[in-house]
Amino acid sequence: MKAEQQLKASLKEIGDLKAALDEHAIVAITDPQGKITYVNDKFCAISKYPREELIGQDHRIINSGFHPKEFIHDLWITIAQGKVWKGEIKNKAKDGSFYWVDTTIVPFLNDDGKPRQYVAIRADITERKHAEEARVRLAAIVESSDDAIIGKTLDGIITSWNRGAEKAFGYSPQEAIGKPMLMIIPPERAGEEPKILARIARGESVDHFETVRVRKDGKRIDISATISPLKDSSGKIIGASKIARDITEQKHAQEQLKAFLKEIGDLKSALDEHAIVAITDPQGKITYVNDKFCAISKYSREELIGQDHRLINSGFHSKEFIRDLWTTITHGKVWKGEIKNKAKDSSFYWVDTTIVPFLNDDGKPRQYVAIRADITERKAAAVEVVQLNAELEQRVAQRTVELEAANKELEAFSYSISHDLRAPLRAVNGFAGIVLEDFSPQLPEEGKRYLERIRNGGQQMGELIDDLLAFSRLSRRPVSRQTIDNSKLVKIILDELKFVLANREVQFQMGQLPSCYADPALLKQVWVNLISNAVKYSRDKNPAIIEIGSKCENNEHVFFVRDNGAGFDMRYANKLFGVFQRLHRADEFEGTGVGLAIVQRIIHRHGGRIWADAKLNNGATFYFTLEEGENL
Amino acid sequence: MNEPKEIEILLVEDNQDDLDMTLRALRKANLANHIHVARDGVEALEFIFCEGPHANRKIENGPKVVLLDLKLPKIDGMEVLKRIKSDPRTKIIPVVMMTSSKEQRDVIESYHLGVNSYIVKPVNFEGFATAVQELGMYWLLFNQPPKTGG
The missing domain is CATH 3.30.450.20 (PAS domain)
Known part of the structure; x- marks a missing residue:
């Protein structure tokens, strides 16, 4: 009786426990083959299957396909060996939705020690699982954000550090978590952190706070940070989350823009100024x-x-x-x-x-x-230039007219000299000659000599007039130039001279003579005058030596004619080339003093130079330069 | 001066000295028999074209040669030359231009106008006489012009 009562009490307790279990947990029992032999109401409710559809089935009916084969295999090995298995399983309800259950499977053994049945007790953890998934997702978002997201305590100790933070500041999460925020704050800004923390502690947020932070490599970066308090579930502030963005480049771009705008402003003011x-x-x-x-x-x-x-x-x-x-x-x-x-x-x-x-x-x-x-002034200046030019042209025209008039006058003058000056000379000479011819017997010898002198004087004046006219004609004659072979020209002149010099011993020494660019007739006059002079002034020497040649000096050819004759005193060299200037008396060497003046004028008209070197009684050398001719 | 005898030389010269020397040189060469002297261009043209004092002369009986000085009063030698050479009746008459100088433009212009000789009066006495005699001789004796009117 007592035992029956005890059994009754035990059964009641068991029944109570079972009711409590059913109330609390999802319960299923399977046979050793896995066939469902019992499900409680909670099982039916969560799986959305009625009991009739479950009994006799095995658990594949609610298999979500989520777990790998190994997972299922491990479960069966465990319970087949009579061991309890615990784990979280994702199942599929009849309507296709999924649910998560925290599962404990207890094998009950028969006397042989083989499982007799399995009792599976489950708790619905779907919500917890969802929360977990959401958290993972959030964490992934935080992790993948480019922005640095940092968690810290109210003491400023880093509690979380995402990849963005790693990228921005260079520290890995391992290096950063547990360290003080001060590690990324430059010393001169250390004061910022307590202020921020104080505001956070008061529950305030800090929005878009622009500041400077230090990277692990020491480089400073500009950041814009938003810092918000972190509260626990009870609403108590336990820390702060900081979202920071590296705005170095943005800042840089802004500064560039600013500089650019300033430059534009400067340019505009410069333009306005100018x-x-x-x-x-x-x-x-x-x-x-x-x-x-x-x-x-x-x-x-x-x-x-x-x-x-x-x-x-x-x-x-x-x-x-x-x-x-x-x-x-x-x-x-x-x-x-x-x-x-x-x-x-x-x-x-x-x-x-x-x-x-x-x-x-x-x-x-x-x-x-x-x-x-x-450009008003420039325009005025241009007008002035035009006026000046016009005036200048007018003046040039006027001068040209004057010059032409002067030239005409000069021409008329020399024309008149050549005619009118000669007529009386002819009379002087002619009548002196007639007196000598017709009245010679009546004249004393002295009278005849004087008449001779009159004729000689007239004769010489005629020569002077001829030379003077030749000289003045030179300036009016145009110079027409060509390349001239000087060797050839001088040879011709020497051949002509040899007839005249038949009764004299003259040695001509001719050197190399390059070509030159000159008027042929005028150049011939130069050579003839210089060589004739050399012949004339060397007539007292035996033999007379006349050297004709050229040398190269300062990149130009210098022609020369040298004789061993009378020479002259260099003190009078400046008179050498003057018209009618003579360094010898007429009874020493005849001449009118025009030959060298003609030579100098011709050389000057060709743009050349002429000079002389001499010693009294020791010969003279005349040098001249002319523009070089083409290679012949 | 207006006897209608045949004139062989017309000497046009204004300078008395040159005239005397020329006449003397011609005389010495026996060329002075039939010389008419004109002292300026106007007189020369009147003689050749039988005008004024020479109106009773016949133009066909022109001189055999004209010795013409270049520089003459009133009408100069160049103009006289031009008139002689541009008239078909007179252009056949040989004209010898005598001048003091060999100015190129004068020489060229004279030849353009048809002068037959151009001589420069030399300054020296012998040269002058010789030149006058030679050219007178040449034009009178060796250079017989064809009969005028041909």
Whole structure:
């Protein structure tokens, strides 16, 4: 009785326990083959299968396919060996939805120690699993964010550190977590952290706080940070989350933009300082003028804005000119030109103008910017230059007329000399000759000698006149040049001379003579005069030696004619080339003193130089230079 | 001066000295028999074209040679030459231009106008006499012109 009562009590307890278990857990029992032999209401509720559809089935009916084969295999090995298995399983309900159950499978053994049945007790952990998945997802988001997301305690100790943080600051999570935030704060900004932490502790957020932080490699970066308090489930502030963005580049771009804007501003002020600037709308109405525009046009800004440029039109330019300007700029092309404008006080000014059309997206001019430079003075100077040139030309023309007149006069003079001066000479000579011829017997010897002297004087004057005329003709004669073979020319001259010199012993020594560029007739005159002089002044030497040659000096050919004759005193060398200048008396060496003057004039007319070197009674050398001829 | 005898030489010379020397040289060469002297261009043209004081002369009986000085009063030698050589009746008459100098432009212009000789009066006495005699001789004796009117 007591045992029965005890059993009854035990059964009741078991029944209570079972009821409590059923109330609390999802329970299923399977046979050793896995066939479901029992499910409680909670099992049916969560799996959404009615009990009839479950009994006799095995657990594959609720298999989600989520777990790998190894997982299922391990489970069966465990329980078949009579051991308890615990784990979390994802199942599939009848409607296809999934649920998670925390599962404990207890094998009950028969006397042989083989499993007799398995009792599976499960708890629904679907919500926990979802929460877990959400957390993982969030963590993944945090992890993959480019922004640095950092968790820290109210003491400023780092508690979390995402990949963005690693990227931004260079520390790995292992290096950062547990360390103070001060590690990434530059020393001079260390004061920021306590202030931030104080605000966080008061429950305030810090939004878009721009500051500077230090990377692991010591480099400083600009960041923009938002720091918010972190609360536990009870609402107590336990730390802070900090989202920081590296804005170094952004900052840099901003600074560049700022610098750029400043530069544009500088350029504009420089332009304003330098140029006359106006901006007009597409219709030509003035929308902007700078101070210089006002200054030169003498209009105030208020008088100009809203007007078009006709206000300052000088009326100087043709309609075509203005039309061309407008055609150019309305086609979006830059126009450049010089414009005469009229200022408010009716004075005129000239501006060198560049008009640049600025186009809108349709390619139509949106506005025109005109940049001008004041060229009034330059224009005035140009007018002056034109006037001066005209005056100069007039003066040149006048001088030319005067010069021509002078030349004509000179020509008339020499023409007259050549005729009129000779006629009386002919009379002097002629009648002296007639007296000698017709009255010789009546004349004493002395009288005849004097008449001879008269004739000689007249004769010499005739020669002087001839030489003088030859000399003056030289300056009127045009020089027509060609390349001349000097060797050939001098040989011809020497051949001609040899006839004259038949009764004298003269040794000619001829060296190399390069070609030159000269007038053939005039150059021949030069050689003839110089060689004849050499022959004349060396007539007292036996043998007379005359050397004709050339040498190269300072890249130019110098021709020379040298004799061993009378020479002259170098003190009088400056008189050598003067007309009618002689260094010898006529009874020593005859001559009129024109030969060397002619030579010098010819050489000068060819752009060459002539000089002489001599010693009294020790010969003379005449040198001259001429433009080099082509190679012959 | 206006006897209608045949004139062989017309000497046109304004300078008395040159005239005397020329006449003397011609005389010495026996060329002075039929010389008419004109002292300027106007006189020379009147004689050749039988005008004024020479109106009773016949133009066909022109001189055999004209010795013409270049520089003459009133009408100069060049103009006289031009008139003689541009008239078909007279252009056959040989004209010898005598001048003091050999100015190129004068020489060239004379030959353009058809002068037959051009001589420069030498300054020296012998040269002058010889030149006058030679050219007178040449034109009178060796250079017989065809009969005028041909």
